Amino acid sequence: MSESRHSPLLHTFLAVQERMRAIIYRRVGCRATTADLTQDAFLKLWERRSLLTGVADLAGYLVTTGRNLAADHERRRRIAPFLHGIEGLERIADPAPSAEDVVMGRDDLRRLQAAIDSLPPKCRQVFLLSRLEGLTYAEIGARLGISPKTVFSHMVTALERLKAEMART
DSSP states (O other): OOHHHHHHHHHHHHHHHHHHHHHHHHHHOOHHHHHHHHHHHHHHHHHTGGGGTTOSOHHHHHHHHHHHHHHHHHHHHHHSOOOOSSGGGGGSOOSSOOHHHHHHHHHHHHHHHHHHHTSOHHHHHHHHHHHTTOOOHHHHHHHHTSOHHHHHHHHHHHHHHHHHHHHOO
């Protein structure tokens, strides 16, 4: 597109720029944010200028875009407040486990694996089919040729032994 086709957007923006700034400033109350949102409104429409050929009220469209960007900005600000400075950073938790947590977790896994390995064979098989493969008691019973009630009995035994082993320190 030639520059002459873009100039209506630029001329309209320059004509409504102060009105748009006033509307945005009333919403956000910050001159720097107002300047940023005003520029964002223009850039957003400039990037989509080829779609604006059918817009009858370009000035109203620009102002509405600015108003919407200000509303979006305020909504984001309320939902996720920004920490000013570094004073609040110590309250932000690091999602990565500490080295101590990693070592303790590995120790717990080793203890759990040893406890599972020490279960009676049928009991261990029932537990693993239930917990690892997600089979129901009826499915486990059909696979192993035992009743669902027997499967339940094996699961009770397995869970009691594992709980007791993991409770030991």
